[in-house]
Amino acid sequence: MDPTTDNAGRPGDADTARSALEALRAEIAKAVVGQDPAVTGLVVALLCRGHVLLEGVPGVAKTLLVRALAAALALGTKRVQFTPDLMPSDVTGSLVYDARTAEFSFQPGPVFTHLLLADEINRTPPKTQSSLLEAMEERQVTVDGTPRPLPEPFLVVATQNPVEYEGTYPLPEAQLDRFLLKLTVPLPSRQDEIDVLTRHAAGFDPRDLRAAGVRPVAGAADLQAARAAIAGTTVSPEIAAYVVDICRATRESPSLSLGVSPRGATALLATSRAWAWLTGRDYVIPDDVKALALPTLRHRVQLRPEAEMEGVTADSVINAVLGQVPVPR
Numbered sequence: 001m002d003p004t005t006d007n008a009g010r011p012g013d014a015d016t017a018r019s020a021l022e023a024l025r026a027e028i029a030k031a032v033v034g035q036d037p038a039v040t041g042l043v044v045a046l047l048c049r050g051h052v053l054l055e056g057v058p059g060v061a062k063t064l065l066v067r068a069l070a071a072a073l074a075l076g077t078k079r080v081q082f083t084p085d086l087m088p089s090d091v092t093g094s095l096v097y098d099a100r101t102a103e104f105s106f107q108p109g110p111v112f113t114h115l116l117l118a119d120e121i122n123r124t125p126p127k128t129q130s131s132l133l134e135a136m137e138e139r140q141v142t143v144d145g146t147p148r149p150l151p152e153p154f155l156v157v158a159t160q161n162p163v164e165y166e167g168t169y170p171l172p173e174a175q176l177d178r179f180l181l182k183l184t185v186p187l188p189s190r191q192d193e194i195d196v197l198t199r200h201a202a203g204f205d206p207r208d209l210r211a212a213g214v215r216p217v218a219g220a221a222d223l224q225a226a227r228a229a230i231a232g233t234t235v236s237p238e239i240a241a242y243v244v245d246i247c248r249a250t251r252e253s254p255s256l257s258l259g260v261s262p263r264g265a266t267a268l269l270a271t272s273r274a275w276a277w278l279t280g281r282d283y284v285i286p287d288d289v290k291a292l293a294l295p296t297l298r299h300r301v302q303l304r305p306e307a308e309m310e311g312v313t314a315d316s317v318i319n320a321v322l323g324q325v326p327v328p329r
Contacts, residue, residue, distance in 0.1 A: 014229035020218035021047075021226060021278065027072040027217050031209055032065050033199070034192030040278075041183040041295050042069055042157070047226050047274040050180025050267070051136050051156040053121075053171075053299060060185045062159045064206050066117045071209045074216035075114035075153070082124035088131035092141045106143060111135050114151050118158040122168045129175060132156060136178045153223055173258065173302065180267055182299035226277070233273040234283040238328035243269050243289055249321045250301055255312050258302035268296045286327045294318055 021043055028039050038054065042065070045052045054062045063079070070077035080091060093109035110116065111132070121129060134140065136156055140147045158179070160171075176182075188196065204212055243265055251259030260268075269284075271292040276284045298314045307317075 013225040017218075017222040017225040017229065018278065018280070020222040023217040024069075024072050027214055028065070028068045030213050031068040031071075031206065032061050033195045034188045035061065035065060035185060038065060038183045038185050039069075041181050042066075042155075043278070044271050044274045044292070045180050046073075046153060046155055046223055047230060047278075048180055048267075048270045049153070049227070050270070051178065052158070053176070053179040053182045054157060054159045054185055055162050055182060056159070056185030057163055057187070058161060060187060061206075062185050063117060063119065065185070066115065066157045068209060068214055070115045071214045072217055073115075074219050076151070077115040077117065078110040078113040079117040079119055080110050081119050082121050082128070084124060086124045086128050088128050091128065091131045092135070093143060095144055104144075106146075106148070108148075109141075111141060112148075112150060114153055114155065116154075116156050118156055120160060121158040122160045122171055125169055126172065129169065129171060132158075133175060133178065153220060176299045177261065177263060179299060180271065181295040183295055229282075230273050230277045232282065233277050235269065235273065236283070236328075239272075239284050239286065239289065240269065242286060242325070242328050243272070245325045246289070246293065246321055247297075249325050250297070250318070253301075253317055253321065255304060255307040255317050256301050257304045260297050260300045264297055264300040267300075268292060271296050290322055293322055 024043060025036070025039050029036075032039070042052055044050075054065070056062050066079075067077065080086070089109065091109050091111050093107050093112065095104040096107045097103075098105050118132065121132075134142060135150060135154075138147075139152070139154055140149045142148070160168075162184075187193075206212075247260040247262075247265040247268065249259075250256060253259065268289065272284050272288040275292055276282075276288045279288075294315055297318050301314050301317065303312060303314060303317070
């Protein structure tokens with residue numbers, strides 16, 4: 001088969017998909033100012049069929065970012081505000097008795113969507129947090145013994161506030177490991193903040209993305225074509241060994257009590273391949289691995305208490321590892 005055609009015989013699908021996803025980032029920028037790394041991370045997660053944990057203080061456009069992504073992709077999106085009284089059935093759905101038929105019928109919960117925004121996920125107890133585990137891993141929900149598949153594509157974007165811990169329930173390591181990427185959403189630069197205020201002064205309404213000019217520029221077909229192309233991205237034995245060496249080095253770091261697992265290594269390989277394809281290559285280079293190491297690994301390691309007291313961060317440990325592990329030539 002000609003490598004420029006897909007299974008449906010449409011020429012140039014991979015190139016068309018790459019162009020559409022590049023346009024996607026520009027489209028989101030119409031609503032969100034100065035968060036290009038987070039936008040790129042969300043696109044990478046979609047290509048890898050992974051999920052994202054967004055961390056940032058309130059007011060840095062985390063919710064707007066997700067809504068703009070859904071609008072630019074023509075995907076369905078739902079938002080769940082995670083609170084201490086939220087029940088698992090409030091997320092997954094439940095059986096409801098119908099008096100007219102004298103039977104129970106399944107009422108789908110908000111998880112049955114393409115893009116689920118789990119807002120402030122660490123504000124709900126572990127029982128409700130765990131209701132997302134099956135959805136994130138198996139892409140289905142089981143209620144009363146019956147598995148129900150979720151729509152495709154399906155992406156969970158969970159947010160949490162890094163500075164407020166009162167009344168929160170930190171995500172356990174097992175659930176953190178289910179997120180492909182942990183993206184930090186920083187405060188904007190001075191110029192970006194001026195641009196935000198200028199837009200609002202000109203009448204920008206974050207609740208009306210259509211009025212802001214955000215239009216669908218990519219869809220499920222583009223994602224499918226992109227994923228097929230990424231599956232053909234070449235990974236040399238040297239690159240695979242480089243990924244393994246990075247992850248093994250975290251397990252030997254004196255600052256960490258928990259290093260990156262083999263699942264983390266496969267995640268880093270997947271995100272590196274997606275980034276290589278997005279940048280126009282059909283093979284992975286060490287720079288691709290370095291570019292995705294922080295967002296892919298920072299939530300998969302655990303600092304020792306004494307290192308944390310000394311001001312060591314997960315990012316600083318991973319950066320140190322990247323500086324120590326020999327780079328293949």
